[in-house]
Amino acid sequence: MAATAVPSPPSGPDDAAEFADALSVDDGERAFFGDPLAELVGLDPLGSAEEDPDLRAGYRSLAPGPVIDVGARVRLALYRVHLALVMRVESVPRAYGGEFAARLDTWSAWRVTRQLAVVDALEA
Secondary structure, eight states: OOOOOOOOOOSSGGGGGGGTTOOOOOOGGGOSTTOHHHHHHHHOTTSOGGGOHHHHHHHHHHSSOOOOOHHHHHHHHHHHHHHHHHHHHTTTTTTOOHHHHHHHHHHHHHHHHHHHHHHHHHHO
């Protein structure tokens, strides 16, 4: 999302009206230099949103692209590596435990390995 200048937080309930004109909220975790491909990974962290014809048609209805060429597929794979690592690391402060934590560790290791293999294959 594009950065929007927003005034300082309200000091009380009467000041909340100054936020009424805010146009967006930035998600810094997904702000990869404005690359829309990173958003595709965030939309479907377990799959391949770029393969969804309806989603791509929606993008094309507003602007051309994104073009999914070899370079884009490399970036998508690397964004998936990044997201899998973020999900694994954030499990500590979120105090995930038990079976869910074990499954997340296994899945994230598999996802990183798989996506790095995709990068290797694309760059061969």
